[in-house]
Amino acid sequence: MNRTAKIALMVVVDLLALPLCFLAAMLLRVGDAASAMQYPLAAYVLVPLLTVGAFSLSDLYRAVIRFIDQRMLAVTGCTLALATLSVYLILMGMNDDKFPRSTLIIYWFIAFSYVVTSRMAVRNFLRRQMNDAPQPDHAVAIYGAGEPGAQLALTMRTSNEYRPVCFFDDKRALHQRSIAGLRVFHTEHLAETVRSLGVRSVIIALPSVSPQRLRDIMERLSMVGVNTRILCRLLDLADGATPVHTVRDLKFEDLLGRQPVPPRADLFDRCVRGKRVLVTGAGGSIGSELCRQIATLAPAELHLIDHSEFALYTIRQELLGRHPELRISAHLGSVCSARLVERIFQENPIDTIYHAAAYKHVPLVESNIVVGLRNNVLGSQVIAAAAGKFKVGTCVLISSDKAVRPTNIMGASKRIAELIFQAAAAVHGPDTTFCMVRFGNVLGSSGSVIPLFQRQLAEGGPLTITHPEVSRYFMLIAEAAQLVIQAGAMAKGGDVFVLDMGEPVRIVDLARTLIMMSGLTEKTAQNPAGDIGLKFVGLFPGEKLYEELLTDGKVFPSDHPRIMRMKEHALDPGVLDTYITCLMLACNTHDRAMIASMVKAIVAEYMPQPNGAAPENPAPTVAPPDKNRPALLRSFSPHRIE
Incomplete structure (x- = not known):
């Protein structure tokens, strides 16, 4: 009909x-x-x-x-x-x-x-x-016998994707009860119920669950060898909705032991709304996310600079598709070219700059120190000089936790970039507000360890880790971009802003959690029949076991609960210019010892490892059992900083 x-x-x-x-x-x-x-x-x-x-x-x-x-x-x-x-x-x-x-x-x-x-x-x-068609053979259980779980069970019955067979819940009062036509079992009976009912997947229907409890649930489920998925969000599941749209795979950010703080509207758009904004390194991980965030705040114009044609084309097309009304100008070239940068500023008045262009992969920069220093140092000097010359209102440098007491050229180059912006603040302070934002690794950035682990998992392992104790700070890429924009709005000139990154995460714990999320088991001496092993390869040249966000400088609170303000020591602008000139001359010689000496002269805290070697007592090739740490991460995620 x-x-x-x-x-x-x-x-x-x-x-x-x-x-x-x-x-x-x-x-x-x-x-x-x-x-x-x-x-x-x-x-x-x-x-x-x-x-x-x-x-x-x-x-x-x-x-x-x-x-x-x-x-x-x-x-x-x-x-x-x-x-x-x-x-x-x-x-x-x-x-x-x-x-x-x-x-x-x-x-x-x-x-x-x-x-x-x-x-x-x-x-x-x-x-x-x-539903007269054959029932789906994918038997699933729902973890959480509350209202979201009951609605999900009713929704699943209208589809041919899943066949709900039971609930699991921690409440003893619900054991052997019936909800939405399904039997509820206490989680103590998880293993035997999974085996008896042939459960292949468990969907966690606890939309407001804390990361800590989610990690505990996931660890428990991984021990019985079932795939784990999660309800997308707390929503009113409409009858007849497609389950594939209401559940998804667990993501690393679900297990991140910190809750992102929503941006403050008064800070978030202060330097963007109605402004002409320039983002360098716009095609990179942080740069592209900054562009996405900025585009939502109605800037007057958005200018993009990147030396990668494909990366610049990709972000430009994405922004044009999402914001067709926004005036976007894409400039192909390097920030090291003073002529290019000055031409852009002459033709397009700029109000705000976010300088994200940098080489940041530690081993690659350590092997190519001349290119790394020229890009990170000279590029920052060109941008700072142009911002001061053309009286840009705000200029923000995206720095790194590796700039704190650096042991590698990449970290030292970012500290020199900070010194350049501090010197520019002293020279051009009344007209241009310069500041720096320092944070650690972010989810979704390039050079990430997670894609490496995923490729190694697909190939059957092992997962390669530099050292059993190496740890890093992590945060979500969207939150990092939001905090960068807000920090720039709070700057007074020469500030170093440090983002609250939560607790550091051991990479070995991250690898073990990834194995578990994939439904696999770790191969160890105690479990030789496991699926994936871990292999320790020793620290890369210049790599640190632990990253730091704070130095011995003074730390002050800011207007945002997740952002701290620091006052770092600075160099006299004239002295710094002389040092950088000498550094660039040293780079022309390609003499590593001379270059390292000049870097050390500028960054007194720079402590390179002898001959770029890893520390003594190299790491074992098999992961030792760790009985004192939880199997899941207390705080979680991967990825290096842009």
Whole structure:
């Protein structure tokens, strides 16, 4: 039947059934059929007609019965009440004292019961007809027997993707109870229930669960060898929704032991809304995320600089697709080219700069120190000089935790970039506000350890780790970009802002968690039948065991709870210019010892490892068992900084 025919059928059935509902109400009110038939026939026609009109206003006839839900029935009940109230008011206007008006209340209950019963019966009939196809063989259990879990179970029954078989819950009071037609088992019976029911996947239906509890649940589920998925978010699952859209795989950010702080609106758009903004390294991990965040804040213009044609093209196309009204200019070239940068500034007045262009992969920069220093140091000097010359309002440098007491050229180059911005703040302070934002690794950035681990998992392992104790700070890339934008709005000049990164994470714990999330087991001396082993290869040249975010400088609070303000020691601008000139001359010689000496002269805290070697006592090649640490991460994620 087409849609018009279905609506006509529903209206006809209601016009036949509602008079009977009214008659039943009259019989209950007056007690016998003879008394009920004394009242005029018009009442038996008028009330059903008004009721059908009310149903039409509530969109009951437009609703797809197979997907009808409680909200639709609630609206129908309200409109039915309005219809009965209208009849009551009509009777009052007619001064009809003979008609028992309490009949209308009885009629509301009977008519609403009819609507609910008829629609639910048809809905269940249609669903059974559609589910005559073979049942899916993917048996799933739902962890969490609350309202979200019950709604998810009902949703799954309308699809051919999953076959829900039971609930798991930590509450003993729910053990062996039935919810949404499924038996609830306490989590103590997890292993035997999974085996007896053939459960292949468990969906965690706890949308507001804390990261700590989520890690505990995931560890428990991994021990019984089932795939784990999670309900996307706390939402009102509409009847008939597709389960594949309501559940997803667990992500690393789900296990991150810190909750992102929403941006403060007064800080977030202060340097962006209505401004002409320039982002260097716009095609990189942090640069591209900065562009996405900035584009949502209605800047007057957005200028992008990147030396990678493909990266620049990709982010430009993405921004144009999402924000076609935004004026975007893409400039292909290196920030080390003073001529290019000055031409851009001459042709396009700029209000705010976010300088994210940098080489940041520690081993590569350590092997190519000349290119790394020229890009990171000279590029920062060119941008700072141009910002001061053209009186840019705010200029923000994206720095790194590796700039704190650096042991590698990449970290030292970022510290020199900080010194350049500090010197520029001293020289151009009244006209341009310079600041630096320092943070650690972010989820989703390039040079990440997670894609490496995933490739190694696909190849059957082992996962390569430099050292059993190496640890890093991590945060979400979107939150990092938001905090960078807010930090720039709080700058007074020469500030070093340090983002709260939470607790550091051991990379070995990260690797073990990734193995577990993949439904695999670790191969160790105690478990030689495991799937994936860990292999320790020793620290890379210049790599540190632990990263730091703070030096011995003074730390002050800022207007944002996740951002600290620091005052670092600075060099005299003239002295720094001389040092950098000498450093660039040393780079021309390609003499590593001379270059390292010049870097050491500029960054007194720079402590390179002798001959770029890893520390003594190299790491073992098999991961030692760690009984003092939890199997899952206390704080989680991967990725190096842009």
